[in-house]
Amino acid sequence: MQPPITGELRRTASTSAGVRNREGGAGSNIRRSGPSRFGSSVTMVHGRGSSGSGVDGSVVTRKVMLVGDVSCGKTALLGALAGDPFRQGYVPSVFDSRSVTLNGTDGRSADILVLDNSGSSHYDTVRPLSYQHASVVLLCFDISRPETLHSIHVKWHREAKSHCPSAHLLLVGCKSDLRLSKSQRMVSHHQASESATQLGAMCYVECSAKDNDTNSVRDALLSPTTAQKMRRQHQQRTPTDTGCSSSADAAGSSVAEGTREPSTFKRTASKRLLRRLSLLRERQPPRAAPQEAPAPEVERDKKNCAIM
Numbered sequence: 001m002q003p004p005i006t007g008e009l010r011r012t013a014s015t016s017a018g019v020r021n022r023e024g025g026a027g028s029n030i031r032r033s034g035p036s037r038f039g040s041s042v043t044m045v046h047g048r049g050s051s052g053s054g055v056d057g058s059v060v061t062r063k064v065m066l067v068g069d070v071s072c073g074k075t076a077l078l079g080a081l082a083g084d085p086f087r088q089g090y091v092p093s094v095f096d097s098r099s100v101t102l103n104g105t106d107g108r109s110a111d112i113l114v115l116d117n118s119g120s121s122h123y124d125t126v127r128p129l130s131y132q133h134a135s136v137v138l139l140c141f142d143i144s145r146p147e148t149l150h151s152i153h154v155k156w157h158r159e160a161k162s163h164c165p166s167a168h169l170l171l172v173g174c175k176s177d178l179r180l181s182k183s184q185r186m187v188s189h190h191q192a193s194e195s196a197t198q199l200g201a202m203c204y205v206e207c208s209a210k211d212n213d214t215n216s217v218r219d220a221l222l223s224p225t226t227a228q229k230m231r232r233q234h235q236q237r238t239p240t241d242t243g244c245s246s247s248a249d250a251a252g253s254s255v256a257e258g259t260r261e262p263s264t265f266k267r268t269a270s271k272r273l274l275r276r277l278s279l280l281r282e283r284q285p286p287r288a289a290p291q292e293a294p295a296p297e298v299e300r301d302k303k304n305c306a307i308m
């Protein structure tokens with residue numbers, strides 16, 4: 001008899017064999033959207049105790065997870081955040097990770113790493129690996145399918161909490177453009193907001209990848225309130241904290257945090273300078289004579305004036 005883990009892996013592999021990637025290729029089961037765009041200015045958070053800035057003072061990338069039922073709109077949301085055009089057709093995804101720069105309307109920006117996972121239960125044993133070091137988990141559902149919100153309560157919230165208890169949660173209602181159709185039983189805004197409260201999510205936001213309307217998601221990730229909440233929690237954490245979100249600052253706080261190290265350094269340097277100056281002042285009396293040196297110059301000038 002096979003050990004359980006082997007059986008699970010085999011099941012996953014055989015299932016994914018039938019999944020085509022979004023670029024249309026049948027070979028690769030893992031869909032990645034081109035080369036990673038991590039430049040020298042972006043540092044990924046990995047270990048515990050990482051602060052907001054990298055060792056070279058660069059901006060740290062926050063990890064954001066997208067989870068939710070099959071076909072609820074996670075991949076389309078990721079595409080919209082990354083600036084891709086909307087695609088109407090549905091192609092099941094397996095896994096995708098992309099580096100996205102969020103630009104706020106007030107000039108704030110942040111680099112985030114977004115991980116898109118399959119909503120299929122076939123990947124329930126593999127998906128937990130992605131939660132590692134996640135700062136924020138976006139619990140996504142389709143507003144036109146109330147059962148997908150139900151799944152958030154019975155499955156996705158539980159999964160996120162068990163694999164990444166310290167990550168911050170955002171409840172995201174996808175396909176908000178469908179509200180206009182009014183032909184289906186939609187999840188109301190009020191209903192979803194109440195769910196967000198029950199789930200302990202930071203807030204409820206709606207978006208439409210089709211209409212390229214992801215502002216509320218961006219704002220939630222960049223809002224100072226979100227950043228403050230997360231920063232406070234980060235400060236409360238001890239160095240021995242074993243939570244999976246080692247540096248759970250909001251994506252939006254990364255820019256501000258990036259400047260923290262240099263300012264601390266400056267303060268230390270000026271203290272040293274002050275100490276040196278005070279020592280110099282103590283030795284000042286013997287140097288009093290040279291300070292009076294300008295006097296003869298004045299005299300000389302006066303003399304010159306007199307000559308003229």
Ligand SMILES: Nc1nc2c(ncn2[C@@H]2O[C@H](COP(=O)(O)OP(=O)(O)OP(=O)(O)O)[C@@H](O)[C@H]2O)c(=O)[nH]1
Pocket residue numbers: 068069070071072073074075076077087088089090091092093094117118119120174175176177178207208209210211
């Ligand atoms: N009307 C509308 N349709 C959308 C929107 N976002 C996604 N869709 C459609 O919904 C279907 C599923 O979208 P995906 O983004 O692939 O869903 P997913 O959650 O990634 O699904 P899995 O990969 O199976 O987990 C596709 O046919 C999309 O075109 C939206 O904002 N509005």
